[in-house]
Amino acid sequence: MPDEVLNDISHRRYNPLTGSWLLVSPHRTKRPWQGAQETPTKNTLPSYDPKCYLCPGNKRAQGDSNPPYKNTFAFVNDYSAVKETQQDYHPETNKDDVASLLLQARPVTGRCYVLTFSAKHDATLADMTPEEIVPVINTWTRIYASHLSPSHPLNGQAAYVLSTIPENPDGEVTPPKHQLKNMQIFENKGAAMGCSNPHPHCQIWTTSTLPEEPGKELVNMRKYKSDTGRHLLGDYVKLELEKKERLVWENDSFVVVCPWWALWPFEVLIISKRHVRALVDLDDKERLEFAQAVQEVARRYDNLFETNFPYSSGIHQAPLDCTEEEAETSWFHMHFYPPLLRSATVKKFLVGYELMAEPQRDITPEQAAAKLRDCGGELYRKSLQ
Amino acid sequence: MPDEVLNDISHRRYNPLTGSWLLVSPHRTKRPWQGAQETPTKNTLPSYDPKCYLCPGNKRAQGDSNPPYKNTFAFVNDYSAVKETQQDYHPETNKDDVASLLLQARPVTGRCYVLTFSAKHDATLADMTPEEIVPVINTWTRIYASHLSPSHPLNGQAAYVLSTIPENPDGEVTPPKHQLKNMQIFENKGAAMGCSNPHPHCQIWTTSTLPEEPGKELVNMRKYKSDTGRHLLGDYVKLELEKKERLVWENDSFVVVCPWWALWPFEVLIISKRHVRALVDLDDKERLEFAQAVQEVARRYDNLFETNFPYSSGIHQAPLDCTEEEAETSWFHMHFYPPLLRSATVKKFLVGYELMAEPQRDITPEQAAAKLRDCGGELYRKSLQ
Ligand SMILES: O=P(O)(O)O[C@H]1O[C@H](CO)[C@@H](O)[C@H](O)[C@H]1O
Ligand SMILES: O=P(O)(O)O[C@H]1O[C@H](CO)[C@@H](O)[C@H](O)[C@H]1O
Numbered sequence: 001m002p003d004e005v006l007n008d009i010s011h012r013r014y015n016p017l018t019g020s021w022l023l024v025s026p027h028r029t030k031r032p033w034q035g036a037q038e039t040p041t042k043n044t045l046p047s048y049d050p051k052c053y054l055c056p057g058n059k060r061a062q063g064d065s066n067p068p069y070k071n072t073f074a075f076v077n078d079y080s081a082v083k084e085t086q087q088d089y090h091p092e093t094n095k096d097d098v099a100s101l102l103l104q105a106r107p108v109t110g111r112c113y114v115l116t117f118s119a120k121h122d123a124t125l126a127d128m129t130p131e132e133i134v135p136v137i138n139t140w141t142r143i144y145a146s147h148l149s150p151s152h153p154l155n156g157q158a159a160y161v162l163s164t165i166p167e168n169p170d171g172e173v174t175p176p177k178h179q180l181k182n183m184q185i186f187e188n189k190g191a192a193m194g195c196s197n198p199h200p201h202c203q204i205w206t207t208s209t210l211p212e213e214p215g216k217e218l219v220n221m222r223k224y225k226s227d228t229g230r231h232l233l234g235d236y237v238k239l240e241l242e243k244k245e246r247l248v249w250e251n252d253s254f255v256v257v258c259p260w261w262a263l264w265p266f267e268v269l270i271i272s273k274r275h276v277r278a279l280v281d282l283d284d285k286e287r288l289e290f291a292q293a294v295q296e297v298a299r300r301y302d303n304l305f306e307t308n309f310p311y312s313s314g315i316h317q318a319p320l321d322c323t324e325e326e327a328e329t330s331w332f333h334m335h336f337y338p339p340l341l342r343s344a345t346v347k348k349f350l351v352g353y354e355l356m357a358e359p360q361r362d363i364t365p366e367q368a369a370a371k372l373r374d375c376g377g378e379l380y381r382k383s384l385q
Numbered sequence: 386m387p388d389e390v391l392n393d394i395s396h397r398r399y400n401p402l403t404g405s406w407l408l409v410s411p412h413r414t415k416r417p418w419q420g421a422q423e424t425p426t427k428n429t430l431p432s433y434d435p436k437c438y439l440c441p442g443n444k445r446a447q448g449d450s451n452p453p454y455k456n457t458f459a460f461v462n463d464y465s466a467v468k469e470t471q472q473d474y475h476p477e478t479n480k481d482d483v484a485s486l487l488l489q490a491r492p493v494t495g496r497c498y499v500l501t502f503s504a505k506h507d508a509t510l511a512d513m514t515p516e517e518i519v520p521v522i523n524t525w526t527r528i529y530a531s532h533l534s535p536s537h538p539l540n541g542q543a544a545y546v547l548s549t550i551p552e553n554p555d556g557e558v559t560p561p562k563h564q565l566k567n568m569q570i571f572e573n574k575g576a577a578m579g580c581s582n583p584h585p586h587c588q589i590w591t592t593s594t595l596p597e598e599p600g601k602e603l604v605n606m607r608k609y610k611s612d613t614g615r616h617l618l619g620d621y622v623k624l625e626l627e628k629k630e631r632l633v634w635e636n637d638s639f640v641v642v643c644p645w646w647a648l649w650p651f652e653v654l655i656i657s658k659r660h661v662r663a664l665v666d667l668d669d670k671e672r673l674e675f676a677q678a679v680q681e682v683a684r685r686y687d688n689l690f691e692t693n694f695p696y697s698s699g700i701h702q703a704p705l706d707c708t709e710e711e712a713e714t715s716w717f718h719m720h721f722y723p724p725l726l727r728s729a730t731v732k733k734f735l736v737g738y739e740l741m742a743e744p745q746r747d748i749t750p751e752q753a754a755a756k757l758r759d760c761g762g763e764l765y766r767k768s769l770q
Pocket of ligand 2: 188193194195196733734735736737738739745
């Protein structure tokens, strides 16, 4: 490849989705390593924990009980980050009033859900089969579909998935009365990522505002489209399928890559090959293939350092309330941000320089992709049990 | 205050320095706390550690020995994140070449220094007196001054400080031959912030490019200035001195505030009251008063949870190579980003939602400032020793 020099020189790479740069220091991987060498971690959790507030049948913090659910179960977070109804606050910005310029605040309302992935306390996406992950994706799809605005350009697709994906027999969430702007589905996995309960679950935060990250991505995808007439992520998928050096895995519908602009050591992006605007655009086959892609990422992560790999992941797709043009600009993808760098206990810290100046990484995305390509076999801990 | 409702409602606040929003969830502080209650930590380190590569007289990784220095000692990082000289790389961006748009990289060169704050292995800025911190600030000032470009608008000030602040008798660094664009001074303190050596020290990374964060700040400060004819941070300092609810401490030359847009639970900003563009603008009295401000922050942090408080801190000032207008736009300030939330062991994780959607905090900056105002007494561990 013509860019081989980038394996050696310090350089910046451009993230076209966010419009920002990051510093890459490939030569720092030559640093001697004096840290711990770990032995593979076994699964030591029970498959049911009577004290877990997410296990089927158990009591939650505020007194409610979970049903004896089979696969997934969604409920409103007992301590949501946003309130559903609250006092009004209508500040005005006025060029001549310094306080109105420098002390700006705007109200945000919404609702936060918790969603379990499995009834089993000790399952992770890496332990589950793609077929077992399909119910998770079906639930995501139904929740997204049921929260779309009445005038949403994807309403036809939403009605279709709501009538074809079976309802969850263990109960479903109903959207709040006020129309919300955005839905962020994300998972924090592992104590290193601030997760306090190992029972497999994700969170879904809906808000009356479009948050910073999906907002920046929309701006940059829109700009690319108006400059070139094509989709940024559509072009990017084609490029990575040609170049191959950052490709981790693919099936008919999705690619798994370590993106060119990856910040986290083993950061991964799952991108749909065709133009999928949101979950409701996926058909049955694509939902299964998405489950396969998610399973590949989770299993390869665990195999990499033979540990229960921590990460934060999240889905970006069309907002809940948007114009035809915004939906058309959106391109379905899922980010995985894992902090581990060299082993189960050595992580990359995004601290001093990263916070004050610019994100920095050592190992290149090409080196990371090569390692993830090579650890696709059976989940390492299967043979340890 | 008219904004009292912000103590209760979920809202977004605007960071005028970076031009971005963050989510504030004050009601989440009502969450019950089941976590650990800690006992105050004592200092258990020796004042000299024969195995520490930063202690006076000791050997470093690549074989060099430290001089028997008295206060500060600076040397080139044995594993710098940027190289000083390297192969060329001159990519071209071409609208019709997709790879040139989506796989963009640019070379970055520079030099990284490590600087000790004290000869004592067990000292921290909180343990040191302002008078003991002055040599640190003097060294920062001399290093910054000696790296300015030959045509820099602050060259007069640089020449003055280089002739009035005495040279470090234990040796000084000389700048590389190639002119660099930016100098980022920062400290990572504590294992929680990726610091592997408790010997008090900071890092200084110089680069041929202007990094993202100071770049964004310059853009936003410039825009404010052209919109209003005044300085953003100048206006902000005045506002906080009037409002008082986010003020932690002040002396003649500096204010210490929890900024309106703080993301980290106990984030703090030290801002110069008058228009100081860079370290070289500070006179003797101001350097002492800056040392006092730094000491106040460090000591209050340690007193807050009676622990050796982790944080990343960093100075923003005029770039090493800049125009008259850029220097004029710059306003000297120092950020402190500490992760602790409720106690010595409970930290705020910037994970899932924060990474995928938008930074989020629970406790408000006003509540944080009130707590920091109240813990200004003697360093808690003095009476434990
Ligand atoms: O250079 P150090 O101290 O080994 O490394 C530390 O600070 C750097 C700059 O903030 C970070 O990039 C590293 O992740 C961190 O561990
Ligand atoms: O809501 P949880 O799981 O208690 O909290 C976790 O995820 C949130 C969303 O990413 C973060 O804001 C918290 O810092 C983290 O600990």
